[in-house]
Amino acid sequence: MIIGIGVDIVDVARFEQSLARTPSMKSRLFTDRECVDHKGIALTPVRLAARFAVKEALAKALGAPGDLAWHDCEVLTDDSGAPLIVASGTVEQACMFRDVTRWHVSMSHDAGMAIAYVIAERGEDDDPAAA
Amino acid sequence: MIIGIGVDIVDVARFEQSLARTPSMKSRLFTDRECVDHKGIALTPVRLAARFAVKEALAKALGAPGDLAWHDCEVLTDDSGAPLIVASGTVEQACMFRDVTRWHVSMSHDAGMAIAYVIAERGEDDDPAAA
Amino acid sequence: MIIGIGVDIVDVARFEQSLARTPSMKSRLFTDRECVDHKGIALTPVRLAARFAVKEALAKALGAPGDLAWHDCEVLTDDSGAPLIVASGTVEQACMFRDVTRWHVSMSHDAGMAIAYVIAERGEDDDPAAA
Numbered sequence: 001m002i003i004g005i006g007v008d009i010v011d012v013a014r015f016e017q018s019l020a021r022t023p024s025m026k027s028r029l030f031t032d033r034e035c036v037d038h039k040g041i042a043l044t045p046v047r048l049a050a051r052f053a054v055k056e057a058l059a060k061a062l063g064a065p066g067d068l069a070w071h072d073c074e075v076l077t078d079d080s081g082a083p084l085i086v087a088s089g090t091v092e093q094a095c096m097f098r099d100v101t102r103w104h105v106s107m108s109h110d111a112g113m114a115i116a117y118v119i120a121e122r123g124e125d126d127d128p129a130a131a
Numbered sequence: 132m133i134i135g136i137g138v139d140i141v142d143v144a145r146f147e148q149s150l151a152r153t154p155s156m157k158s159r160l161f162t163d164r165e166c167v168d169h170k171g172i173a174l175t176p177v178r179l180a181a182r183f184a185v186k187e188a189l190a191k192a193l194g195a196p197g198d199l200a201w202h203d204c205e206v207l208t209d210d211s212g213a214p215l216i217v218a219s220g221t222v223e224q225a226c227m228f229r230d231v232t233r234w235h236v237s238m239s240h241d242a243g244m245a246i247a248y249v250i251a252e253r254g255e256d257d258d259p260a261a262a
Numbered sequence: 263m264i265i266g267i268g269v270d271i272v273d274v275a276r277f278e279q280s281l282a283r284t285p286s287m288k289s290r291l292f293t294d295r296e297c298v299d300h301k302g303i304a305l306t307p308v309r310l311a312a313r314f315a316v317k318e319a320l321a322k323a324l325g326a327p328g329d330l331a332w333h334d335c336e337v338l339t340d341d342s343g344a345p346l347i348v349a350s351g352t353v354e355q356a357c358m359f360r361d362v363t364r365w366h367v368s369m370s371h372d373a374g375m376a377i378a379y380v381i382a383e384r385g386e387d388d389d390p391a392a393a
Contacts, residue, residue, distance in 0.1 A: 060237050119250075
């Protein structure tokens with residue numbers, strides 16, 4: 001059962017300009033481990049833009065844009081390079097409140113645009129309490 | 132169970148030019164209440180473009196692009212600002228025919244592009260007759 | 263139950279330049295019947311770019327980007343013009359391995375961008391062995 005979906009598109013050049021103009025923005029949006037990939041290599045602005053798009057899309061899927069802390073939704077990559085959401089604090093609470101037990105996420109970038117798409121799902125066999 | 136999905140991307144400048152060239156197009160595509168947000172403020176062209184993208188994406192999800200009337204799929208926003216689909220007439224009938232009981236919708240815009248994504252779902256606990 | 267999702271965005275001009283620079287790329291990516299639509303008309307570069315985006319999105323949804331052969335995921339259109347995935351070989355095996363019994367796919371293009379979105383699903387009533 002699908003609880004919510006979210007999509008987001010980001011202008012990479014504009015995102016990069018914001019980061020350059022406001023250096024504190026990077027650490028406000030991302031945790032340290034989000035700024036590197038699964039091999040420990042620092043992410044380029046376009047890949048950070050894609051992770052930012054995932055955070056925005058996730059907030060839409062939860063229907064709670066204003067109530068979530070940026071660091072509580074970490075966008076990481078697993079060993080295969082696939083994106084992975086690690087929820088904590090405000091995001092974890094919003095998931096429990098809405099019975100979200102699984103996240104599906106995908107992202108892509110080309111031609112100066114980054115897009116992300118997420119689906120918040122409650123699995124039939126999942127125990128909501130273990131979300 | 133997912134019945135169908137649809138995605139659409141719209142060039143905002145081109146959409147705005149079409150609206151300017153053919154003034155009747157706006158009222159042909161949108162009902163009066165679609166042209167304002169949940170606070171009653173008139174939508175800018177970019178936000179109208181996003182609502183248009185939702186209509187196109189919904190038609191793809193129903194697999195019936197040519198058979199739907201534009202006004203029968205209203206794209207509104209709820210009190211929190213989240214998008215909301217109100218189906219009537221031809222769209223309502225297509226939903227009943229395909230057992231669609233729930234719509235999930237999300238939209239985004241940046242860098243002159245508007246995108247929308249929808250999922251048509253039949254909920255396990257939903258009564259198809261009440262679609 | 264959703265097994266995986268994938269999204270992809272393609273810069274159509276860059277894709278077209280790659281095809282022009284490396285003529286063998288077209289037949290390496292697409293089967294003969296993928297290069298025409300359901301009416302037998304040869305696809306324009308923008309429509310080929312959209313089909314390429316579907317292949318990339320499908321690989322993400324299966325979580326197996328490197329292990330799939332391009333020809334094993336054919337992107338065709340049914341009689342109504344809706345996109346249709348025909349899986350064989352490596353893609354069929356990845357579907358069986360992950361219990362994927364249904365594909366949902368949608369694509370769109372405008373302003374020089376092509377996007378695709380896919381969901382890999384296991385239907386409640388589907389026999390995984392018949393995937």
